[in-house]
Amino acid sequence: MGLNEKFFKSAAGSSETGTFSSLLYTGDGTSTAFDIGFKPDLNWIKSLAIKDHVVNSTVLGIGSQGGGNILYPNGGYPLSTNADSSYFTSFDTLGFTLGGNSYYNGASQDYVAYSWKAGGNSHTFNINGVGSSSIPAALDNGAGNANPVAASVGNGVGIYQFNNVAGAITFKHALGVQPDVQIQKMTSGTSDWYIKSSSIMGGTSSQARQMRFDSTIAENGGGSLTSTNSIAGITGATHSVFVILFAQVSGKIRMGNYTGNGNSTGPRVYSTDNASSGGANGFTPALLFIKGYTDLEFGGAAWFLYDNKRNPTNPANRRLYPEGNYADQQNSNYNLDLLSDGFQIKAGTANYGFNNSNSKYMYWMFGE
Numbered sequence: 001m002g003l004n005e006k007f008f009k010s011a012a013g014s015s016e017t018g019t020f021s022s023l024l025y026t027g028d029g030t031s032t033a034f035d036i037g038f039k040p041d042l043n044w045i046k047s048l049a050i051k052d053h054v055v056n057s058t059v060l061g062i063g064s065q066g067g068g069n070i071l072y073p074n075g076g077y078p079l080s081t082n083a084d085s086s087y088f089t090s091f092d093t094l095g096f097t098l099g100g101n102s103y104y105n106g107a108s109q110d111y112v113a114y115s116w117k118a119g120g121n122s123h124t125f126n127i128n129g130v131g132s133s134s135i136p137a138a139l140d141n142g143a144g145n146a147n148p149v150a151a152s153v154g155n156g157v158g159i160y161q162f163n164n165v166a167g168a169i170t171f172k173h174a175l176g177v178q179p180d181v182q183i184q185k186m187t188s189g190t191s192d193w194y195i196k197s198s199s200i201m202g203g204t205s206s207q208a209r210q211m212r213f214d215s216t217i218a219e220n221g222g223g224s225l226t227s228t229n230s231i232a233g234i235t236g237a238t239h240s241v242f243v244i245l246f247a248q249v250s251g252k253i254r255m256g257n258y259t260g261n262g263n264s265t266g267p268r269v270y271s272t273d274n275a276s277s278g279g280a281n282g283f284t285p286a287l288l289f290i291k292g293y294t295d296l297e298f299g300g301a302a303w304f305l306y307d308n309k310r311n312p313t314n315p316a317n318r319r320l321y322p323e324g325n326y327a328d329q330q331n332s333n334y335n336l337d338l339l340s341d342g343f344q345i346k347a348g349t350a351n352y353g354f355n356n357s358n359s360k361y362m363y364w365m366f367g368e
Contacts, residue, residue: 019117019155019252020366022286024309029100029107031085036095040115041126041152042159042244043088043096044073046320047103048110048310048328053320054103056088058121059150059159060187060242067099071185071242073213073322079187079242091121110328112310112320114287116366119154127174128154138174146171156249160232161187163240168233178227179245180255181364183213188240198225199255199362211293213303213322246364251281254342254365262357266336266345271365282341283367284308289322292353294360302353308338315346 021036041058052075056068060079063069067083068090086099096115098105105111123131125148127138141147146169148160153174162169173179181197193213224231225245232243246253250273258267272279288306305320310328315335318328335346336354342365345355354361 018368019157020286020368021113021115022307022309022366022368023113023115025111025113027100027102027105027107027109027111029105031089031097031099032105033092033097034095034113036115038095038115038117039091039093039120040096041091041118041121042116042157043091044114045088045104046112047106048112048320050325050327051103052325053322054088057152057159057242058091059152059161061150062090071187073193074324076190076192078189079240112307114307114366116157117155118152118157118159121152124150126152126154136174139172141169141171145169156247156253158243158245158247160243160245161240162232162243163188164238165233165241166238167236168231170229170231172228173230173245175245175247176227177247179225179230179247181244181246182225182230182232183244184232185242186234186239187242191234196225197255197362199257211291251283252367254283254367255363257360257362260345260355260357260359260361261348262350262355263348264346266348266355268342268344269363269365270342271367272341277341279341283365284340285338285343285365286368287364287366288338288343289364290354290361292356292359292361304334304353306336306338306343311338314338316343317347 018037043056046053053073055071060069063081063083065082066085068088070080070083086101087104089097089099119126120129123133125132125135135147139151146162146165149163150161152159158173158175180199183195185193195211232241254271258269270276272282286308290304303322306316310318314337316338317334318330319334320328333347333349333352337344337346348355350356
């Protein structure tokens, strides 16, 4: 099966393992189940050819035509609810099932899939594997305030859907710790994806700074991220909004920032608990996001995705771009090493988006 790490479903009775998966596979154009060891609550899939990124979630649900409702990170489109089962078919006990549509599983086409387990999806509201059909206290913002209509929270990941809200809303996220990253997208109409992260404030403040999944530089503002609350919403008319939060998890999720040095022996970034050499619980990034936020190099401080499946050996130099439908790209000027306790930049040519001298970059690392 070519690139595949692709399986049919495991036998009944198999137990879940893991909370994040990076999967490289070759499509076969038919309905196929993928075993990743756990039931995901969030999936991000990208063809390695020129094709849109696609996001599905248990919180966004399965539409009336039998396919998962879709958002597109590289586009401002509203939530697509008319997909049939040839697109994203189902979230399964130990993975997910895809139809043969070319966005997901076209014959002889190569894809990468990123999957996160949050709080489960046994009911409408799910926190750390416990589901409820009515909103739990940890998510209830009180009478007269906006509450999510669905949520899945756990393993450092919070996923929420809000309907019919006006302007910005403050909401309880139930993660129990301060999240470092918030991603939001209006689902009821056309809008940018908005991302805010406290990492680009040096990790010392709950005040976040805001940017978009496009090639624009980061923007000031965006409200705060605290251990109990966050702020979401779009200014203007009543709308619905989808929100994802990520928090640091020892040995699994690490966010932060670094300063470029312009050298081929570039910055060394650690995934350990103390973000330093010799620290505990370091992990190899299975997925790495990088974005510059202090200048406009590489077409405007673009976002880059590296993973350990498209890059099984070092140097890792294959990138994907969340802001566009571009094909997977490989270039020695993209070189970095994915290490057992983080990563190191290994290219210093200016204006390639991750190592300009004295420029600032944020990163998100996810381990399997």
